[in-house]
Amino acid sequence: MKLKVTHSALVVAWAFSCAAAHADVVKIGFAAPLTGAQSNYGTDMQKGVQLAINDFNATHPTIGGKPISFELDSQDDQADPHTGTVVAQRLIDDGVSGVIGHFNSGTSIPASDLYNRAGLPQISMATSPVYTARGYKTTFRLLTSDAQAGRIVGSYVVKTLHYKRIAIIDDRTAYGQGIADEFAKAVEAAGGTVVKRDYTNDKALDFSAILTNLKGINPDAVFYGGGDAQSSPMIRKMRQLGIKAAFVTGEMSRSPTFLKIGGSAAEGAIVYMGGLPKEKMPGFASYATRYKARFGEDPITYSPYSYDGTMALLTAMKDANSTDPKVYGPYLDKLSIKGVSAATISYDSTGDLKDAPVTIYKVQHGDFKPVDTIAGN
Template identity: 55%
Template sequence: MLLTRRSTLTLAVAAALTLAACGKKEEAAAPGAEASAAAASGNVVKIGFAAPLTGPQAHYGEEYKNGVTLAIEDANAEKPMIGGQAVTFELVAEDDQADPKAATQVAQKFADDKVNGVVGHFNSGTSIPASKIYSDAGIPMVAMATAPAFTQQGFKNTFRSMTSDTQQGSVMGKYVVEKLGAKNIVIVDDRTAYGQGLADEFEKAVKAAGGTVSKREFTNDKATDFAAILTSIKAQNPDIIFFGGADAQSAPMAKQMKRLGIKAPLVSGEMTKTPNFVKLAGKEAEGTIASLAGLPLAQMPKGKDYETRYKARFNTDVATYSPYGYDAARAMIAAMKKADSTDPAKYLPQLAGNAYTDGVTTSNWAYDDKGDLKDGGITVYQVKNGDWVVLETVGGGAPAAAPAASAAQ
């Protein structure tokens, strides 16, 4: 009886293997089978992603993540071969909650999991502490972080996907004095690495251009009531008020400025230049001025095509950060292809060079020796009739798009 059972089992296994083999042949002819085969054989290249995906900054993180997602989908559709083998790129996304402690935990998880590279983190305050962990693990990271300190640590694995606060702050400080005619300027920042860093660079540029910073105040990135600060500022009768921080704070600040009768316009950086700011501030958003790295979407080398494909894929408009997330992921993948290796130590020199010349945001994705982008134009926007419109692009190869506004607007 035992022999009979074993014989029966042997026949059953053989039949199952035959059917499985037939099934594999049919699957090989199906669309996308190369990617499936690569995944099945273990040739999966893990790209970590970290940003705030919950909390008041989740809208930044989700849009950023969408750009990286689209980049990985595009790369996989090209049926990539690296080291003579088909590979599949896989996004491994984590929520760092815009919190430095959570960010270091995410970074350690990525290091333990031996991801091949990281796109992120989003905030400077999370990217800076996480970068030490990635450096120790030898993992390249391309972050959205703009604080100068991020690439001044001496690490060889840290790169940006946007211009630094040094570039943005210096452009805006000069712009408000020379183009808006502002002489008496008040600065407020949220004490984050991003907000304070941007405000510091802005202040330097204002003074260098001959302007005066008559008062500097600070708040935090959780505050929504600025009555005391703004009442104090109103007595200074400033020409403009500059804010370094996110739209969750700049929007209520704009509303409260109008409520207190402050005539000076609010000027800020790219975390204010969002659809969310306009939504939160409502009619009080009018006249707000903000800078953003790079060219306007319509003027980017592949901006119009990206805009169409992004909306088709995610059923929403491009806001601010997703094109930079897309290019960061594609630059990392291009470096792997050029090195013909997914080993971080082998593709890192290609990432530091200029492996990616076909970007959405720029056709010259190249870094200096610190990891800062060389091609760094800044565009200045203003809210008019409930929408962000271009005032001027400074650098980056684009002409001015419109006459500058006056500080009295």
């Protein structure tokens, strides 16, 4: 049977083809560690951003009466604060209309100074309270802040898990030290005791001295503020030394790396993360299907949040009918959209997420099992 193609159908197809060919290209900046020990976080984020751009472009958006095509401009900040400012300036010089990133608080905070001076909205994975505390109208978050999460988790560990004597270790990064400080305040406010504060760095792999000292103190739990490159060998060494204390850590350890390197030693670890578990994310099932079709693998940890942040940025442009940051920026303040990671994505006056919950996970049988979700405040 021959397929009859009408003249009108050809005209429509030609029109769409011409529109796509002549669409104005608008760059969306992205910065995160794409090489090095933390590249798993950055590439996870990057895929969420790319998928959001693809999905938005598929709607054939028009802004200011012209067809628009969004394009990703990715930069590798190597999780290094100095490099972070270099790539931030590069994105500004590239003429991006908005930025998703950076991943780390330590890179996001100095980079935010540059974006603010340029009037460029930035939606970051940074969790440090400092990131939004300076009153910049250009800073927005993808995740629950450490101030929110620290209050919730510190209280939970003492009041629900009944761990009273807590040792705390952090990696001295803006993220690690920030969440450790907030957690410590919450532990003491809940009636617990911080029996030891110790420090390492985000390049260390040997924790023998720190942990040998902790063994003599015999805490109920050890809290670690930092990433999976340190938390996974740390928990292995704890168990090798016979330290039976519970191990509690944050969202950077909710990763395949922590499970793989931690191995059997990771069993029973308590790991929290801002947001809902994927089983309760309202748009996750459809998102996961599209993600796997595009990238040939399942979503990991951060991509649903970076997807939602990108959609928020692009929607603000659409609502404002402009890609000019000075025009669409204020629309982010009053934005409210349905998200993959949450029923509603919206921001308070500081750029923090409204109603941001925290989920407590426990490693059981080699996987992260959600055990409790606590409403944000």
